[in-house]
Amino acid sequence: MAATLLLSPTTNHIPFNPEPTSYIPLLEKCSYTAQVNQIHAQMIKTGLVHQTIPASKLLTALCKTSRSGSTYPLQFFNRIQEPNTFMWNTIIRAFSNSQNPEQSILLYCQMLHNAAPHNPYTFPFLVKACTLEEIQQLHCHIIKSGFASELYTANSLLHAYNKSGCIVSAGWIFDRIPYRDVVSWNSMIDGYAQSSQIEKARRLFDQMQEKNVVSWTSMINGYVVSCLFNEALELFQEMQVRRVEPDKVALACALSACAQLGTLDQGQWIHTYIRRKRIQLDNVLGCVLVDMYAKCGELNEAMAVFKKIEETRSVSLWTAMITGFAVHSQGREALDLFEDMEEKGIRPNEITFTGVLTACSYSGLVEEGISLFEKMVKHYKIRPSIEHYGCIVDLLGRAGLIKEAEVLIAAMPMKPNAAIWGALLTACRIHRDYETGTRVGNTLITLDPNDSGRYINLANIFAARGEWNQAAMVRKMMKERKVSKLPGSSLISLDGKAHEFFAGDRSHPETQKIHVEWSQILGRLEEEGYIPETEDLQLDLEEEEKETSIYCHSEKLAVTFGLIRTEPGSTIRIIKNLRVCRDCHNVSKLISKVYDRKIIMRDRSRYHIFKEGHCSCRDYW
Ligand code: ZN
Ligand code: ZN
Numbered sequence: 001m002a003a004t005l006l007l008s009p010t011t012n013h014i015p016f017n018p019e020p021t022s023y024i025p026l027l028e029k030c031s032y033t034a035q036v037n038q039i040h041a042q043m044i045k046t047g048l049v050h051q052t053i054p055a056s057k058l059l060t061a062l063c064k065t066s067r068s069g070s071t072y073p074l075q076f077f078n079r080i081q082e083p084n085t086f087m088w089n090t091i092i093r094a095f096s097n098s099q100n101p102e103q104s105i106l107l108y109c110q111m112l113h114n115a116a117p118h119n120p121y122t123f124p125f126l127v128k129a130c131t132l133e134e135i136q137q138l139h140c141h142i143i144k145s146g147f148a149s150e151l152y153t154a155n156s157l158l159h160a161y162n163k164s165g166c167i168v169s170a171g172w173i174f175d176r177i178p179y180r181d182v183v184s185w186n187s188m189i190d191g192y193a194q195s196s197q198i199e200k201a202r203r204l205f206d207q208m209q210e211k212n213v214v215s216w217t218s219m220i221n222g223y224v225v226s227c228l229f230n231e232a233l234e235l236f237q238e239m240q241v242r243r244v245e246p247d248k249v250a251l252a253c254a255l256s257a258c259a260q261l262g263t264l265d266q267g268q269w270i271h272t273y274i275r276r277k278r279i280q281l282d283n284v285l286g287c288v289l290v291d292m293y294a295k296c297g298e299l300n301e302a303m304a305v306f307k308k309i310e311e312t313r314s315v316s317l318w319t320a321m322i323t324g325f326a327v328h329s330q331g332r333e334a335l336d337l338f339e340d341m342e343e344k345g346i347r348p349n350e351i352t353f354t355g356v357l358t359a360c361s362y363s364g365l366v367e368e369g370i371s372l373f374e375k376m377v378k379h380y381k382i383r384p385s386i387e388h389y390g391c392i393v394d395l396l397g398r399a400g401l402i403k404e405a406e407v408l409i410a411a412m413p414m415k416p417n418a419a420i421w422g423a424l425l426t427a428c429r430i431h432r433d434y435e436t437g438t439r440v441g442n443t444l445i446t447l448d449p450n451d452s453g454r455y456i457n458l459a460n461i462f463a464a465r466g467e468w469n470q471a472a473m474v475r476k477m478m479k480e481r482k483v484s485k486l487p488g489s490s491l492i493s494l495d496g497k498a499h500e501f502f503a504g505d506r507s508h509p510e511t512q513k514i515h516v517e518w519s520q521i522l523g524r525l526e527e528e529g530y531i532p533e534t535e536d537l538q539l540d541l542e543e544e545e546k547e548t549s550i551y552c553h554s555e556k557l558a559v560t561f562g563l564i565r566t567e568p569g570s571t572i573r574i575i576k577n578l579r580v581c582r583d584c585h586n587v588s589k590l591i592s593k594v595y596d597r598k599i600i601m602r603d604r605s606r607y608h609i610f611k612e613g614h615c616s617c618r619d620y621w
Helices: 020-027 033-046 052-065 072-079 085-096 102-113 123-129 132-145 151-163 167-176 182-194 198-207 213-225 229-241 248-261 264-276 283-295 299-308 315-327 331-343 350-363 366-378 386-398 402-411 418-430 434-447 452-464 468-480 511-527 535-540 554-565 582-594
Strands: 489-494 497-502 572-576 599-602 607-611
Touching (some): 020 033, 052 085, 085 123, 102 123, 123 132, 123 151, 151 167, 151 182, 167 182, 182 198, 248 264, 248 283, 264 283, 315 331, 315 350, 331 350, 350 366, 366 386, 386 402, 418 452, 434 452, 452 468, 511 582, 554 599
Antiparallel strands (some): 599 607
């Protein structure tokens, strides 16, 4: 039997050596169990199988090449007379990576039973196979065996506790590692960052002597998870200053911070960096880039990125692009893309359906939305979530089918939440169905008693019906319950710095200039026939809230500031924390025409792109 049989034709230049031990190095080159089997046969013939070193090499090769769940390695292991620690570790490791990791715990018990000695390499793979409760038990064993302060073992426990959210136990271990390495530090920083203890994470990060790219990435990711997007970007910039090359994860985190802050220039800078460094655009980076461009109001750019990843588009990437179209009120485009996706044989998931149903509701595509909902349930067998129902209630309600929306809510298999009733209430306001509105409004303040918006909506509905006493009572109730109103705020980012304006805000250093400029703008708008739309104002404000009059809405302040500080003809980008009011919507449309500016305004749920006197939402919002 020639040893060359074991090898593929390309590697058969390895000379055949009749010495029995010559098989052993070949084991490391095997990629298939069939090849290992041939050597195994030779080893049985020659009796090598009973020698410790050849046997452990054979076991390693079997574990490496066997498919997950195969019992072959275990059968071989069970025949070894007195397996050494290396062999135990090998078989434990093989099972910890398999579909039945509990087998490695059973093997460990057997190891204890046989009084086989263990070493630091026994535990890390075992830890990986354990549930939290088992980790705690194993931790006791590790302490008793005297390996608790051994770095490799301690790091694996640290990682396991962090992953299970047991941050206190993780911290306990971290404090007791005598010589921590970069893995210990990174693991602990990540643990704190992921469990909303961002200050603790930062303290460790600052104390760390030798940071690597993972340390930076964990910290940036921690800021993103904690919604501290400015801090995330600042750290990302510091990373550049220190000449640490960001990895894909760091780039993705920074891009999602840009998306949240709407800082297009920084997002573009990162995109250029990716191109310059020839970093391959995979689905993860593709998704965040598409999302960033869509959230910065640049759908064409988003589409360009989407098109670049043609071969291997994941469902998440399709979903990101569909959702981008949806929030930009481009319902038809979202539906076309959804069809493309189905044609390519990609199975949509529940998030894809939330995207495409949102697209229908924002664009008033009632029939399409309903038939997609049915398709989701019947064809794709996806059980509708409360978000999916929310989309349909919104879809029906906005289209004026309030009765139908109510019927659907009554038929839902789950209890309707505040979001569902909120969607219906919005519909009642748009279509002036004040009777249903009163009923829904009352339900909402019971369901969500700490949300100021719910009271204001109900008071507005009473006011619209002319029931001023009732309206005042709701206001009083809100005051008595000490529910404070969420102030409207608008963010505009200029030269990499975000400026935030609140309704009636006079704290900005350039407030004087802004108010002078606004009066001039107002003059020009009036010449164009602007009449303040006070419906929302009357409904939204109390008498004494004079200072937050309609002219002081945060988006007007931000747009005015944008007109002062940016070049003529350039785009103004605003992020509003609430829904934009009708008057600010009108004003923005007029400014876009009179001053020839594109204004991209992202409100709580969607985008308004004002251009040449029109809005991309076609006033359907
Ligand atoms: Zn407004
Ligand atoms: Zn709009």
